[in-house]
Amino acid sequence: MKKYVFSLIAVLSLLAFSAQSYAQGLSVESLLDKAVSLSQKGDNAGVADALKLGSSALEKEANSSGGDLKSKLLGKAGDLKSLIPLASTGKLSSGVLGKAVSAVKMLIGANRISSLLGKGESGLLGNAASLTSNLGLIKAGSSILGGSTQSSLTSLLGDATKSVSGLDKGGIAGKLAATASSKQLGSIVKLVGSAL
Template sequence: MKNYILSLVTLFFVTSAVTTSLAQTLSAEAQLDKAVTLSAKGDTAGTAEALTAGTTALETEAKSSSGDLKDKLLSKVGDLKSLIPLASGGKLQSGVLGKAVSAVKMLLGANRISSLLGKGESGLLGNASSLTSSLGLVKAGSSILGSGTQNQLSGVLGEATKAVGGLDKKGLAGKLAATASSNSLGSIVKLVGSSL
């Protein structure tokens, strides 16, 4: 009987640890989105908690990144950290947080693209879903740009999205998709880098 109870207690703690680690492994962008949502609802404690978790995840990813926008991303981490005390004190306006998060999303997506581009063809082939996700982040954040830059970026995003779809194909088709997508992906990284 003692062994049975001990097993149950152990199982409970393992389950709790797994649940906690899953909560901590939410992506940086998911945590930041959560912070924006909670801020709009007026949940100051929740906003500060999600913002802290998102900023920590973002900093960890940025530091281990090989992308061209790593330094800009780390600079945005500093900006987000400065918002945490405001969020805790209930003085952070959700519009300010929303703009900051949009800028981070664009940089995060573009930096992930840059990291894959840096690996050459091998970084692109077979990574259609990662690149599509990163393009989605860039698009989601682009609303903060001026209309000229936003239109320019939107055009390149459309090209890249079409080309990226072929990166999971085998052989020559995949290689052609890698060649076709690398130019538009590089343009996105440059546009985001110059606009933020």
């Protein structure tokens, strides 16, 4: 019987550890999407856990990145932490959570782009997939802006997405794409930083 209990404890410990390792492997945006999904299912404890993990992951990313929006990301991590008690008690509305997640997604995308821009041409060339993914994050969250800011950003995102697609080309074509996209991406980072 003792052997059985010890085996059970070992298995449960291993499961808890692997669940934590799995959560640590998830991106900030995946953890926050999980919080939104659990909120729609009414899983308050799950939302609170996802927000805890998401805010920690956001702090970690902000502190390890070289982007211009580090302080804003840390501020958003604080905002997410302040939502945890509301989530635990079921008082966090899906609208408030959705807006917080959208703002974080935009800042994460803009900060990752800013980090790549900081490396110059070498940060852009060959990184079309990463940049496109981050532009997608910004677009996904942009609905919270509204008005002229949102339409300006949508226009910039469209132009940048086209330019970025040429960054995987070699030679002069790639360099021309880097020059064009560098200005557009810089404008997007500035716009997101000033809007949030």
